[in-house]
Amino acid sequence: MSTSTAAATHGSAIVRKSLFKRLVANPMGATTGVFLLLVVIIAFIAPLIAGFDPAATDTNNLMTAPGGAHLLGTDSAGRDVLARIFFGAQTTLISAVLVVVTSIAIGVPTGLVAGYYGGKFDGIASWIANMLMSLPSIIVLLAVRAALGPSIFVSMVVFGILIAPGFYRLTRTAVMSVRNELYVDAAKVSGLSDVRIIAKHIFTVVRAPIVIQAAMISGIAISIQSGLEFLGLGDSSMISWGVMLNEGFRNIFVNPLLVLWPGIVISLTIGSFALFGNAMRDALEDSQKISAKNKKRSDASAAASFAVAETEVPADADKHLLTVGHLSVGYPQGDGSLKKVVSDVSFFVDKGEVLGIVGESGSGKSQTAFSILGLLPSNAKIASGHILFEGSELVSATEGAISQQAMTQFRGKRIAYIPQEPMSNLDPSFTIGYQLVRPMTEVLGISKKEAKARAIGLLETVGINNPERVFKSYPHEVSGGMAQRVLIAGAVSCEPDLLIADEPTTALDVTVQAEVLDLLRDLQKRLGMGMVLVTHNFGVVADLADRVVVMQYGRVVETGDVRSILRNPQEEYTQVLLSSMLEGKTPMTMLTGNAKEQ
């Protein structure tokens, strides 16, 4: 059970106001909250409602069955089980409170100081925290019991110390994440003392996660406390659920029911604490999503009108290498609607042709590219349209999702992909060589030796000076530009017919960008590949593309020949894009006209 530290960074006033309401609205939160409240009330009014003295033995009524005067029966000494359950709640709750109070009192202040100031204190405190966390607490508690006696409450205070690192780490992480926030800086500049800043700004942030953690730790505390008593290591004269379990277990062959009741209340109480903590976390996270949700809802209602529309399969699909017809992609929302990220997009790519898809981030251009590869996130839905490769269907709305099975015969072999961010697109645990060789042995069915020779050749082709060394290297051992060359080599290794390049130069240094673009153009020409080039940069489009699709808000705004679009953009959005991206510069293609000569 770990609590989300992500929630730690958000703890605004709005959250606090309605947290209670949302908690009650959540069935899990309400049920477990009511149960825990009931346990608290019972603990307080146990003497009033128990009906029996929980310690009074009655030799005439040993281990009676449930029912009658003793609702849950009596134990081996004739004591009323229900009364002992009621009174046992007191011990349980006191134990939980002792553990939580002790661990908060130690963990939170040290975490605040360590997170805020760092330095030596942080080092020492973290070492101690790691040390405490690495010990099996039961064995420590046994040693403590031997030393300090059988009082369960002493053991619980010690357990509070042992588990304080939980609060320490939570607080420390949360404080570190906000320490450098602007509002904390502003408070510093305005001359607030550190104590005031911690009390006012930082404590607000960690309060909610601390409450959640406290619920979890209460559960653990009850488990440990009843475990110790069950072992017979508590004070056996005490009335508690753990002691009841211990007595019940000794008579388990005679009357198994005696372990059932305390077992149930212990499990229910611990489970309630855990679920209550979860519900609280959900409530906190929900409140952060609310503003976003309200915005989505308006979009969703518009989207719902054309969810899963049947569209005609484009008639001339077999003439083109790739045909995308009326493609819509969406993500299902909590309220059952579909949030569209791509709407009714159509275009085609011919053999050997470069199509540029241009748009700002969020225009749906990458989503379009991923749907061609069948690599949309698993929760994405194809709401309408078709994607055809040489006339055969890759994706259609009738299936809703993409059939991974159908895609495998195309991926790598016919359609390849060049990603945007080179360093995050190589598996850090495997060598570059392995990541080049394996797809070739799989897709082309050639031997490892053959594939290695090809890979070295490819690395040379993409302009890597020392291919043997790079082949043996791990991804972290090469530069970003080199990694992108490796990825390009991987993409063309099986000589695909269509290359999908998603912002292939965006993450690279300006000097490297030009080289990689040259390489791409060269390879595309040499292998005669069709290419879909996704970019936000009109310069890249001017450099490489034959035709252009301009996208905005998931729709196609304008499409056409690259020259006519650059010279004479029809749509206002294209004009805006052009003027903002080529600010103060005249597009070189338009002047020199040498990049596209066909």
Place this chain on the structure above:
Amino acid sequence: MFAFIARRLGSGALLLLVISTIAYFLMFFSTSNVAMNILGEDASPEAIIAKQQELGLDKPILERFWGWLTHAVTGDFGTSWFTNEEIIKTIFNRLPVTMTLVIGAILIAAVLATVLGMTAAVKGGAIDRLVQFLAVAGFAVPNFVVAIFLVTLFAINFALLPATGWVPIQDDPAQWFLSLILPTSALVISTVASAAQQIRSAIKAVLEKDWVRTLRSRGIPQREILFKHVLRSAAPSGLTVLSLQFVGMLGGAVIIESIFALPGIGQLAVESTSKGDTPVVMGVVVYTVVIVIVVNLVVDLVNGWLNPKVRV
């Protein structure tokens, strides 16, 4: 690599020293009645004083601690105050029981948790919710309640398995195996769900990596991506989760050994602490800390070896 191990061993030795010092001085409070506990209620005052002198309890605490420490570093933990048995021998006699139990349980839990966590992360849906539910249930029901339930069901109601006791493997392998089933199950059941949930999160985090998508685009089969690449990247987090569970199981074994009357270290811990047998308690504490240090070191080394950036 060598410097790393040396540093970790040094830090471990420091930890061991701090813990045993604290433990020794804590135990000081419990030594007042020990002589009487050993000799019985009706021992004469003279006999008690003689016993105290024999145990060295009349000497100052610092002197006693120094004596214990100088012997302990040579591996000599002395003899039990109650049985006069050599402590190192007692621990090594009982170690196989606890280790069989805990190592068996952690291996089973590791396999189950990986399978469950992987399925939940990849398939989502119903099995994902089931794992989440089981994780809460596993947290809610303490291991001794699980054990009691298992005993009631399989040993008492169906009488299929022995309720308590331990048969050494050399005496009767079949009985040995049967006597292990219930205690091992109790440990596994109470840890597997929360481990599965944490492994699920680790795998989910890896599945969102860009390179997973790129591998798929290259035509690598999904199964190979999951079992070769994703599992490999999630292994360090998984191992860390399991090492924490292992330490938790050492504690859990204390309770489980009591319930099933298994003559392991856990039972020794309970017996010696309730009697106040300081040398034995110290032996158990040192043994536990050493195991924890070794497990953490091994996990760090394996994680380092798995990560090419750290590997040397």
